[in-house]
Amino acid sequence: xxxxxxxxxxxxxxxxxxxxxxxxxxxxxxxxxxxxxxxxxxxxxxxxxxxxxxxxxxxxxxxxxxxxxxxxxxxxxxxxxxxxxxxxxxxxxxxxxxxxxxxxxxxxxxxxxxxxxxxxxxxxxxxxxxxxxxxxxxxxxxxxxxxxxxxxxxxxxxxxxxxxxxxxxxxxxxxxxxxxxxxxxxxxxxxxxxxxxxxxxxxxxxxxxxxxxxxxxxxxxxxxxxxx
Amino acid sequence: xxxxxxxxxxxxxxxxxxxxxxxxxxxxxxxxxxxxxxxxxxxxxxxxxxxxxxxxxxxxxxxxxxxxxxxxxxxxxxxxxxxxxxxxxxxxxxxxxxxxxxxxxxxx
Numbered sequence: 001x002x003x004x005x006x007x008x009x010x011x012x013x014x015x016x017x018x019x020x021x022x023x024x025x026x027x028x029x030x031x032x033x034x035x036x037x038x039x040x041x042x043x044x045x046x047x048x049x050x051x052x053x054x055x056x057x058x059x060x061x062x063x064x065x066x067x068x069x070x071x072x073x074x075x076x077x078x079x080x081x082x083x084x085x086x087x088x089x090x091x092x093x094x095x096x097x098x099x100x101x102x103x104x105x106x107x108x109x110x111x112x113x114x115x116x117x118x119x120x121x122x123x124x125x126x127x128x129x130x131x132x133x134x135x136x137x138x139x140x141x142x143x144x145x146x147x148x149x150x151x152x153x154x155x156x157x158x159x160x161x162x163x164x165x166x167x168x169x170x171x172x173x174x175x176x177x178x179x180x181x182x183x184x185x186x187x188x189x190x191x192x193x194x195x196x197x198x199x200x201x202x203x204x205x206x207x208x209x210x211x212x213x214x215x216x217x218x219x220x221x222x223x224x225x226x227x228x
Numbered sequence: 229x230x231x232x233x234x235x236x237x238x239x240x241x242x243x244x245x246x247x248x249x250x251x252x253x254x255x256x257x258x259x260x261x262x263x264x265x266x267x268x269x270x271x272x273x274x275x276x277x278x279x280x281x282x283x284x285x286x287x288x289x290x291x292x293x294x295x296x297x298x299x300x301x302x303x304x305x306x307x308x309x310x311x312x313x314x315x316x317x318x319x320x321x322x323x324x325x326x327x328x329x330x331x332x333x334x335x336x
Contacts, residue, residue, distance in 0.1 A: 001253055001334075006238060006241065006242055006245075009238065010235075023257075025257065025305075025307055055266070056256075056267035058257050058258045058329075068258075068267075070255070071268075
């Protein structure tokens with residue numbers, strides 16, 4: 001690999017711009033391809049697939065030498081609405097799993113940096129904060145406040161975004177009420193099916209840390225097995 | 229983006245090179261069966277044998293480091309394949325029964 005190619009890969013990763021590194025496995029020659037770039041139709045499709053699945057691909061052809069396509073996507077992001085107890089273990093676990101975490105809570109007693117050392121905190125109103133973050137297909141949003149005044153505006157922004165995961169903490173009963181409120185705001189049944197509520201896999205969690213495990217597990221499943 | 233640790237491997241490779249070391253990068257390019265690290269996983273190797281990252285669960289790293297040191301000398305990239313179905317299985321194979329192809333290249 002040329003030092004100059006490595007520098008450009010790192011530059012793209014740091015600027016959070018998607019890029020694919022194509023390596024000729026015979027000569028070792030390398031090219032950097034942006035989304036939509038490629039020598040021909042089939043290569044452009046391979047570049048798109050590698051970025052969409054976030055998966056490195058060796059083109060399966062009889063052609064020798066083969067080419068290896070490695071995607072470098074922008075980082076995963078997790079936005080938590082509500083600086084509540086569960087947000088403490090969940091923000092730590094999500095960081096370990098490679099997410100950039102932001103916690104939004106306009107209530108300054110909750111969103112105190114002493115409670116969340118090293119985590120990005122926003123005291124803005126949830127809908128405004130989410131708008132300014134610009135959710136993309138690498139973003140997950142989880143509402144944790146149980147308070148419709150805070151959760152609902154956030155969900156409305158999330159439902160209009162490409163976020164790959166939207167989850168809501170709360171019982172089945174409060175979730176049903178939530179769905180009715182959002183339907184009144186004009187969201188269709190299909191749109192509301194994107195919401196995971198009550199959020200988390202059913203593993204019998206009790207403590208905040210155990211609930212955080214179930215939430216991160218469900219987000220992981222949605223990310224890695226998008227069909228399920 | 230690959231997970232943070234993958235980026236850290238690339239940063240280490242760049243920093244070692246900038247500090248005057250010879251450096252090689254090994255990348256998993258293809259896997260079959262239950263291999264432990266997915267395609268795109270990196271191992272960066274420095275000319276004194278020190279390495280960061282992983283291309284398996286620790287099963288083939290020592291062989292990959294050897295090959296990486298050789299590639300630093302010749303400058304010619306190399307494609308390695310590891311599996312269980314060979315005589316060396318007990319020594320450098322993957323106990324999980326998977327097969328893995330690893331591309332090793334010098335940083336120039």
